[in-house]
Amino acid sequence: MARKSWRNHLWLVTCLYFLLGLYNIAFAWLGLIFFVTPLLISIIKGDKAFCNKYCDRGRFFRFLGGNLGLTRGKPMPAWMKSAWFRYLFVAYFFGMFGSILVATWLVAAEAQEVDDAVKLFMALRLPVDWSYSGALLPALTHSDGLLPSLTYSGGLLPPWAVQFAFGFYSLMLTSLVLGLLTMLLFKPRSWCVYCPMGTMTQLICKIKEKES
Numbered sequence: 001m002a003r004k005s006w007r008n009h010l011w012l013v014t015c016l017y018f019l020l021g022l023y024n025i026a027f028a029w030l031g032l033i034f035f036v037t038p039l040l041i042s043i044i045k046g047d048k049a050f051c052n053k054y055c056d057r058g059r060f061f062r063f064l065g066g067n068l069g070l071t072r073g074k075p076m077p078a079w080m081k082s083a084w085f086r087y088l089f090v091a092y093f094f095g096m097f098g099s100i101l102v103a104t105w106l107v108a109a110e111a112q113e114v115d116d117a118v119k120l121f122m123a124l125r126l127p128v129d130w131s132y133s134g135a136l137l138p139a140l141t142h143s144d145g146l147l148p149s150l151t152y153s154g155g156l157l158p159p160w161a162v163q164f165a166f167g168f169y170s171l172m173l174t175s176l177v178l179g180l181l182t183m184l185l186f187k188p189r190s191w192c193v194y195c196p197m198g199t200m201t202q203l204i205c206k207i208k209e210k211e212s
């Protein structure tokens with residue numbers, strides 16, 4: 001019988017990341033690991049080892065869609081697989097990332113207050129009262145919204161870092177929601193077809209291949 005690889009359990013990393021972010025928004029910074037590692041691997045090794053072996057997100061969709069059967073299993077429409085759509089989505093993704101950096105800079109320059117909200121597509125505020133002051137110890141408070149309020153006492157992070165954390169968590173959550181939707185509608189790992197990290201690593205690999 002084939003031995004189960006530890007990599008089969010990497011989907012738990014996705015769950016852990018979002019739970020830690022709920023516990024304290026400071027943990028959103030850890031998401032940069034998923035951002036930088038695939039790019040570094042493709043730049044250094046010229047391959048997609050991260051996608052093929054280590055990506056927790058890909059495993060997460062495989063687990064939900066493949067193992068648990070939460071998918072219709074239909075093929076994606078051709079336009080979603082096309083190069084123009086994938087590059088357009090990379091541009092959209094960078095647009096969202098750029099808006100996070102601008103907000104972070106404005107808070108650092110004291111031109112605006114921290115916007116302590118997690119937003120889908122950088123616009124739809126989640127109905128969670130995410131009050132904070134940047135520390136690692138949360139204290140559950142009253143519930144006056146649809147979901148419980150979380151508050152954080154202390155102050156380990158400067159305001160600009162908290163702003164970045166809220167923005168980055170929002171970006172990660174947005175991509176997760178899109179991935180879940182495409183998993184439900186199409187095949188389990190349909191997100192991987194237009195995932196910006198996948199598109200960028202593929203582009204880097206192609207460039208490296210041409211160079212060599």
Ligand code: SF4
Pocket residue numbers: 038050051052055056057058191192193195196197198199
């Ligand atoms: S395409 Fe994106 S989600 Fe899929 S395995 Fe690669 S990095 Fe992970």
